[in-house]
Amino acid sequence: MAPTESPRRTSLLRQLMGWLLLPLALLAALDLWITYRDARQTATLVQQRMLLGAARMIGQQIEIQDGQPNVVLPPAALELFASPYADRVYYRVTQANGELLLGYPELPPPPQPPAPDEAVYFDTWQNQQAVQAVAFSQPVLSAPAQTTLLIEVAQTLVGRDALAGEIWRSALWRELGLLTGVALLLGLGLRRGLRPVTRLRDQVLARQPGTLEPLPSRHLPTELAPLADAMTDYAARLDHHMSAHSRFIADAAHQLRTPLTVLNTQLVFALRQSDEPARQEALRAAQTTLQHGTRLVQQLLSFSAAEANRSRPDTLSPLDLGQTAREVLERLALLAAQREIDLGFEAEGQDGHEGPDGRQAERFEVTGSAHLLHELCANLIDNALRYTPPGGAVTLRLRRPPGQVLLEVEDNGPGIPPALRERVFERFFRLDNQQSDGCGLGLAIVREIAQAHRASVQLGDGPQGRGLRVTVAFAASATAAAGTPA
Structure with a gap:
């Protein structure tokens, strides 16, 4: 016969820790996702401000010579993008008729032209690289005929993604540290909070076999007092049940002892009788006593079966x-x-x-x-x-x-x-x-x-x-x- 495996026990402390830390971990994961989204938005906003600043600097350097606009790229416009990341910067200045004045001719135009003195941000591709671009419409008021130039500045996304990653990793380490601290504090708090359970266990284990006195519940926490009262009530019912069984066994033994003693006396008397009629009478009396004892045993079995069937x-x-x-x-x-x-x-x-x-x-x-x-x-x-x-x-x-x-x-x-x-x-x-x-x-x-x-x-x-x-x-x-x- 194969040995039966004992049921696997679960730790109440682990269950409480799990039910407390799991929601916190889910909330932390949600917070990290929101932080990552906000980090990308922040990095995109920073890049857009830099692109617009560079576009405005280029627009401020536009001069009219011989009735035609002359564009000079100021060094400060490119210094705005100085960073440890290998980002590429693209620019282009065109007239309203599409004539190129400065920059990269292959830089794509915006999906829709901006209004005068307004900017349009858009994502596009340049040399098979994803870039973030701005298109700024710069009015030239000093021109003989009022004209508007379109200034485009684009940058690859390496620095933007790196900035978003740094912001997110900073939030990640902060969340991990917070969860670790909460887990340590929860562990200490739960261990301290479960001490009354341990003391209650020790009180039960320290009892002598057969001791059914009530468990003290005055100094127990509110949540454990019903448990102690239930154990006390169960002990009282068990005591009553065991006392009833003890009385039943004692009564049954007493009731069986009497007919067995009488039966033994009647049989001894019958064995000693030499007179046949007297012996027959003693045997009939013994048979009656045996029938009474048999009925008693049958009723005892019936009573036990009825108790078990309840x-x-x-x-x-x-x-x-x-x-x-x-x-x-x-x-x-x-x-x-x-x-x-x-x-x-x-x-x-x-x-x-x-x-x-x-x-x-x-x-x-x-x-x-x-x-x-x-x-x-x-x-x-x-x-x-x-x-x-x-x-x-x-x-x-x-x-x-x-x-x-x-x-x-x-x-x-x-x-x-x-x-x-x-x-x-x-x-x-x-x-x-x-x-x-x-x-x-x-x-x-x-x-x-x-x-x-x-x-x-x-x-x-x-x-x-x-x-x-x-x-x-x-x-x-x-x-x-x-x-x-x-």
Whole structure:
């Protein structure tokens, strides 16, 4: 058999760090993207200002000689672009008719001519290199006839991209440093904040086995106090559960010890008898004691099964309670006849189906366990038969009010005083004024099975105010409640 792998544990500190740092990292990434976009805009704006400045310097040096404009390139116009990057600068000055006065003739014109004394920025290509260009319209007022010159200045993008990269890298290192500092501070803060959890763990681990005293929650943070209270509540419920089991085991041992001791005494007595009739009588008495012990063991097993089934509601399925009740009555009919008790069955309902004998057989459909409901009916009938004197009557009745299925077992025996009707559900509790071979588990098993089926049990007076009526109220199954045939 291959060894099972233990489940991988996750660190609460890591989870908190992740949930805190991940949004910060996403925000930092968004901020870096915005910073990069702004850096490119800033670098582009700087380059455009330099291009326009150079174009204006060239325009200021325009002179009119012999009625024609004369353009001289001032050195300061090119010194504006001085940088450690190998950028190329291109320029061109043309008249309104397109005549070249100065510069590179292959420099492309702007997509649209600018208005007088206005500038147009555009991206283009020069010698297979991307460039940023400006086209400035320079009016020449000293000319005999008013004219306008078009001054173009372009520069490659190496310096612009380098400036944008420097601005972005500066922001990147700043963001990384900020995230690192935040991570360190978060780690220290979370470790300090999780110390109460560690102390609570140490308090739980330091307890001695079996100690179920409440955990102190006064000095715990607000978020941990409910956890400590829940652990205290669970410890109290566990203590109650374990105490109940301990009492059950002790009571069961006590109840079993008595019939076993009596059985041993009866067998020893039978072995010592030489008179055959006396030996037979002792053996019959031993057989009765053995039957009583066997029934006690069966009821103990039934009670344990009902307790286990309370935590497993997934094992329940739709079934016909009427069929289960009929099977129990058939099995206990001989016992009722031996005790000279009239055992009857009544069923009340509206819709049903044809039974095997051709008569209308009602369906009382509930959601439950067939075995446990069989035990519930058997304990109710058996309990009534044991406490009803000869000549009495025991009736099992099924009714179906809206949304419910009621199982009633009534007898005309001595009944149970109202003051003791809650105590009879306790394990091994027996009334002092009733003589029977029961062991005090019948009604305890009934309530346990009813609770496993989310049903209620009520005790009332029998017919004409005599005897006992036990009513178990079940919720009708979904198909029965909807009126759908099973």
